Amino acid sequence: MSYVQQVMEQAIKRSPNEPEFHQALKEVLESLEPVIAKHPEYEKAGILERLVEPERVIMFRVPWVDDKGNVQVNRGFRVQFNSAIGPYKGGLRLHPSVNLGIIKFLGFEQIFKNSLTGLPIGGGKGGSDFDPKGKSDNEIMKFCQSFMTELCKHIGADTDVPAGDIGVGGREIGYMFGQYKRVRNLFEGVLTGKGLTYGGSLVRTEATGYGLVYLMDEAIKDIGKSFKGATVVISGSGNVSIYAAEKAMQLGANVVALSDSNGYIYDKNGIDLKTVKQLKEIERRRIKDYLEFHPKAEYKEGFEGIWTIPCDIALPCATQNELNEESAKALVANKCFAVGEGANMPSTPEAVKVFHANKIIFAPGKAANAGGVATSALEMSQNSMRYSWTFEEVDAKLKDIMVNIYRNASSAAKEYGCEGNLVVGANIAGFLKVANTMLAHGVI
Structure with missing residues (x-):
């Protein structure tokens, strides 16, 4: 052993x-x-x-x-x-x-x-x-x-x-x-995600969702793809999902589905994000209420079925183990070419094996959803300086961080004989920095 x-x-x-x-x-x-x-x-x-x-x-x-x-x-x-x-x-x-x-x-x-x-x-x-x-x-x-x-x-x-x-x-x-x-x-600065009037940072609300799309945009460039014109399915309808949808739309994608713990909505003409924000961020209502404003959209009970909707890019942003082997096979059958985890470990190990076996670009949560904690660290920096950066400054720093995460994970995978495997690459790249520091500190 x-x-x-x-x-x-x-x-x-x-x-x-x-x-x-x-x-x-x-x-x-x-x-x-x-x-x-x-x-x-x-x-x-x-x-x-x-x-x-x-x-x-x-x-x-x-x-x-x-x-x-x-x-x-x-x-x-x-x-x-x-x-x-x-x-x-x-x-x-x-x-x-x-x-x-x-x-x-x-x-x-x-x-x-x-x-x-x-x-x-x-x-x-x-x-x-x-x-x-x-x-x-x-x-x-x-x-x-x-x-x-x-x-x-x-x-x-x-x-x-x-x-x-x-x-x-x-x-x-x-x-x-x-x-x-x-x-x-x-x-x-003991907590991050604070309100802007007491030490919060601009972009923090958008950070995890935006960062997810920044990393995926960089990853799919390597196979000559982009978000422009792509059909995107996103699970969840909370903070990460909403702002992943917003950034994907800004890059020209058509986001057609969102979900919550009860079920999912499918709007083939593209999700109206203004309605979703009103329902989820202000009124704290369920995603099925989207149909009150857009009656031509479809709602189905149970969130698992969201992965049967044909799409080019899938972004699971709800919770752990929400995307199983059967769902992964459905995505493959519908010619999905990239999956990025906005939630923490939303894909089961069996699902990940399906993605790798079919050469789908798969970005694990520890890399793909790191934008939130990265911007939290930027908030800590601003708190330490008693200073605030503009939205554009923070957003640019976030994008640079996410691009570098992808590149570092990709190069680590290649160095250790697993080219294209971002799970292995992210684990190795993240581990090396911590392990070398622990060596330097001695046995503590």
Whole structure:
């Protein structure tokens, strides 16, 4: 048994019943076999053993009182996975599916994603099993304040800088930042995704979606393709999906489908993004309500069917493991030539094998959706300087970062004998920077 396999088996044994974390471990570690073979110093220094074990795991209860006066209790998490190249950085997810295994999977992926940006940020992730859906603003504020009352003991501008993720937008960040400032008596860049009036950055809202399209645009240029005239299917209808659609449309694509957890809409004439923004960003309604404004569009229950819609480019932007082997085969049959992950690990391992077997350009989430955390790091820089860049300045920096991520992942794949495999390339490129820094720091 190889060193990599031994580390993987030990990590899985140590963390049972965490399938998402096991999936992420397998996907990353197996791609590092040729790197470990070339660099025996990593094995000698126990780099992988240290890499798969979080530096710190924080779990805590979050008590709050709902609008009926009832006491509710949720569970909060913050996994500070690796700080070799900078302070922990990664989002907070509020969703009933959140558990330790999911947070560990997200935090582990974040190490490599953050490394790929080229910016000095380590990997972490957090959240709670609290469900913001159907809650009043007052209930969300009470939860966020209770959550931050504990979390504030473990984070800071130069220690750990959380951001938003599923269920955490500008409203939630605002409530959390207010409570942090109140308890710690500090006005600092401790959270990113803040409002523009209190230290936020322009482009942060658009960053993950825009960055996804910037990277995919660079990738498909290598096969002589572009977004102009392409038919695009995007899952989800949250922040990432909306702004991926917006940028794809700006580049001349026809985006024909979006979804939410209940179902998906198909508008063959092209999605009206103004309507989607009104429904999702302002009124917080379901995607099926799109048909009230565009009755000729189609709505179908169940989000899985979205991948049967013929398209040139598919951008899964909803949640983990949403795109399975059957869906991947449907995309191949409909002559899709590129898939880019806007969500974290939305494609199952079986789906990824289908894409590679059919030579479809496939960009994994740790590379393709790194635009959000990259712009969060740019927000941190602006906070440190007490200064703000223009939209155009931040957008240009974001585009440069995403183009470089693609190029670095592509060249790493080629160097290690896996040309065209961006999964392997992204894992290797992200790993090398972290591993070499861990070597420099000694055994800590």
